Amino acid sequence: MNVNIKPIKQAVFLCGMMGSGKTTVGKELAKLLNVSFHDLDRLIEQRTGNSIPEIFKTEGEEAFRKIERETILDVTASLSGVIALGGGSLQNQHLTDHIKLNGWLVFIQTPIDDIAERLHRKDGRPMIAENSAEKSDLFDKISSLMEQRIPYYSQAHLTIKTGDLTPPKIAAVIVDKLAFYEQRHRS
Numbered sequence: 001m002n003v004n005i006k007p008i009k010q011a012v013f014l015c016g017m018m019g020s021g022k023t024t025v026g027k028e029l030a031k032l033l034n035v036s037f038h039d040l041d042r043l044i045e046q047r048t049g050n051s052i053p054e055i056f057k058t059e060g061e062e063a064f065r066k067i068e069r070e071t072i073l074d075v076t077a078s079l080s081g082v083i084a085l086g087g088g089s090l091q092n093q094h095l096t097d098h099i100k101l102n103g104w105l106v107f108i109q110t111p112i113d114d115i116a117e118r119l120h121r122k123d124g125r126p127m128i129a130e131n132s133a134e135k136s137d138l139f140d141k142i143s144s145l146m147e148q149r150i151p152y153y154s155q156a157h158l159t160i161k162t163g164d165l166t167p168p169k170i171a172a173v174i175v176d177k178l179a180f181y182e183q184r185h186r187s
């Protein structure tokens, strides 16, 4: 794959709801672009020495968001390649603008039904933990989070609708769209 994302922007950030496939697609995308892959949640875990559920449990969501913001500022200052954000990483307009200044922001848009199906009964995601037993509760919780977050997700440079595509195919679509997008912005 002969796509060079480096001349204009050094990084591709993936945003979207939890379970939308950012981590899975991000790894495939990094392989295709032949760049490094970083997952924000894993960087937060390395930085704190705690798992994401532990941070939520012992310090609460507000403290987690602060660590998340600090990690994003570090990442934009020091890392390149493909970076999978967390579902709540676009916390405010300032942070969204900052990320967009430092890389291409790609929104992985996955239907809420698919997300609910994927996350149903799976633990490990504190934001939905108490809603995950009943799929209808999970759907409602994800819908309400989506409503709050869509104003930020929709500011991404590119939106990719996942449909029934596999992660490698979604990564290939992103590569094509990025190449097209970069060309338009160069001329």
Ligand SMILES: Nc1ncnc2c1ncn2[C@@H]1O[C@H](COP(=O)(O)OP(=O)(O)O)[C@@H](O)[C@H]1O
Pocket: 016, 017, 018, 019, 020, 021, 022, 023, 024, 025, 084, 118, 162, 164, 165, 166, 167, 170
């Ligand atoms: N395009 C896809 N089709 C089917 N399953 C997927 C797809 N993308 C991701 N998944 C699955 O959905 C779950 C959540 O994916 P993940 O990459 O962890 O999402 P995120 O990082 O956005 O929370 C994983 O079990 C993953 O294998």
Ligand SMILES: O=C(O)C1=C[C@@H](OP(=O)(O)O)[C@@H](O)[C@H](O)C1
Pocket: 016, 017, 018, 019, 022, 023, 041, 052, 085, 086, 087, 088, 089, 124, 125, 126, 127
């Ligand atoms: O949507 C959210 O608020 C969160 C999503 C998670 O990441 P994924 O989107 O990779 O699951 C993780 O950052 C944390 O549990 C909070």
Ligand SMILES: [Mg+2]
Pocket: 022, 023, 039, 041, 084, 085, 086
């Ligand atoms: Mg993830």
